[in-house]
Amino acid sequence: AQKVTQAQTEISVVEKEDVTLDCVYETRDTTYYLFWYKQPPSGELVFLIRRNSFDEQNEISGRYSWNFQKSTSSFNFTITASQVVDSAVYFCALSGPYNTDKLIFGTGTRLQVFP
């Protein structure tokens, strides 16, 4: 069975702090995809990244970076120098090997960044 665990329910930081959101997954598929989405207070889900299970290279996009470690089944997300606009709920998700496979979402981590 597929499962995504985001153990951190809520995190509060002060602006400019770095913060890491944890994501641990379970799957029996040898090929799979991992995702991160952001849900700001407006409610819309914003796609941030997709990672293939065969690509363990870390990804950096501006202040965002992702660390994929197959050995620990983790796909963690770090925001460097956080800003108030980063306040949102962040969801980690998992799918099977096909683009048409459904997304399995974690329970989300609410990040609050205070000025």
Next chain:
Amino acid sequence: SAVISQKPSRDICQRGTSLTIQCQVDSQVTMMFWYRQQPGQSLTLIATANQGSEATYESGFVIDKFPISRPNLTFSTLTVSNMSPEDSSIYLCSVLGEETQYFGPGTRLLVL
């Protein structure tokens, strides 16, 4: 990514009534999905809607409660039937793009 809109954006309904939520995409897409997000919870897939065929429902969701239409490649509706307060949620549609699913802005439903 596709531009997705949903109507209504929010609504307050009385128990026992039904609400139809519309999802419009600015380009033709093969697969559309409907999700439910209960207060403070994660997203749960209700069903997958392909044009020209009946929707495929996930375990725990039935067509009588959540009938779905998919008349063409840019449009779908989800009806929440015979509503109860437990149906109070955000309902989101999504479409399958090249990389992933892209989501609409959601419909916030409160059932009194």
